Amino acid sequence: MRKATGNVTKIKKRLGMLDRRLFRSVADAHFPGFDRVLPRLSRAADNSLLWAGVAGTLAFTGRRQMRRAATRGLLAISLASPVVNLLGKQAFARARPSIVDFPLARLGRIPLSHSFPSGHSASAAAFATAVAMEAPARVSVPIAVTAGAVCFSRVYTGVHYPGDVLAGMALGVTAALVTKRLWPGQTVIGEARVAMTAPLYDLDPDGEGVIAVVNNAAGRDPSTAAAVRKALPNAEVVEAEPGDDLMKRLQEAAGRAKVLAVAGGDGTMNCGAQAALEHGVPLLPIPAGTLDHFARTLGLETIAEAVAAYRAGHVVAVDVGEVGGRVFLNTASLGIYPLVVDRREDWEGKIGKWPALVLAMADVLMHNRSPEEMMVDGVRRRVWLLFAGNCAYESRGVAPTRRERLEDGVLDIRLLTAASRLPRLRAMSSTILGGFGVSRHYHQWRADTVRVASVAGPGAEVRLARDGETFTAPGPVVFGKRPRSLLVFRPVD
Structure with missing residues (x-):
């Protein structure tokens, strides 16, 4: 044991010496033109302002692919930055490099924080990797080159050792890959199987009989309502503003509509589905949110695609899940997840959705949370998270993202329990990364109903989340299915 510890110490010492030699080699090197460019580039990347500007430029193009690249890039930074600055730097507490005899002309402002790992490098690698997942090479390659230059500039300006930069880059790439768990890629669009129905032939191509409810509180684009009016000039467009009773607006529209069109994110689509079911009208999903999981699974990514599906009269039947009415x-x-959503909603109006999500996760981790004592189908469990998917999802873990069908009649149940005391950090990492390392506490099965009750007894309230929206219901609650009950428009294959 002592010998092994000694070997580890020797390896660390050798790596430290190599790191310092490499730093000194860079300090002694001179590259014409770099002394002006790299210090400015390094400063531009402070607080990720450079990447925020690039993301804004990508989003300003108006192309969905570029907006996705910008969103994924900022999400990756939102994951990488707190890991580096709140955890990594505090855990290793490495001092900054010595600037004795360092060229003053290119010396950067020495931060007060610790040196390992490099936050600038983590953000640069996270953003560049995430953009490469979405954008074509003509866009992603220049961004990757810029990110590489930012990483090198941290050594060239004397504020980091090469090892700090490499560690930061590794964390950044990892954060970008993790975004695939939180937000699936383009390959899932329109893949899910549905139940076919007879097409609708008596639809007015200009939207007569369509009532479109546009949720401006959830919209990613303030011009959504105008775009719907232009695409369907005979449709009635109802704009729901922040603070409006969205469900009331949807119920009123569904009661008068031949087709209920709903523009918003997954939470808005959820309310629209409830109104459409209660009034027996088909639902036309118009993607206008941040993630749009349901619309994307159907194959709808734009307003134009939704309008084309409506004009083709291509209606299919899909399942819906039901819980707490x-x-x-x-x-x-x-x-855990409803707690995260509650915290995120408290902050997202001030700092944006993805930074709020990161802070919400940190809040749930730092506070003294305990697993909930629940009866799950009659078995007493200490529950960290119970996930019920509408139809079977692919992959193992408590945060799956893909479905092959929308009409299989089952709930996909994922349960993360605490047999004794499962640390919150492990439970949260399982929620994000898919259940790795918690097999003893992870349970997965498929059913058409699952009954859950608090051990506090009948009537005890249960906090729930559905499609990203939270609510409280008196227990016991039953997760159930309504197979092939919702008619929705989908693009023709």
């Missing part, structure tokens, strides 16, 4: 199109859950 409310339907869900994608997922419903209890435990």
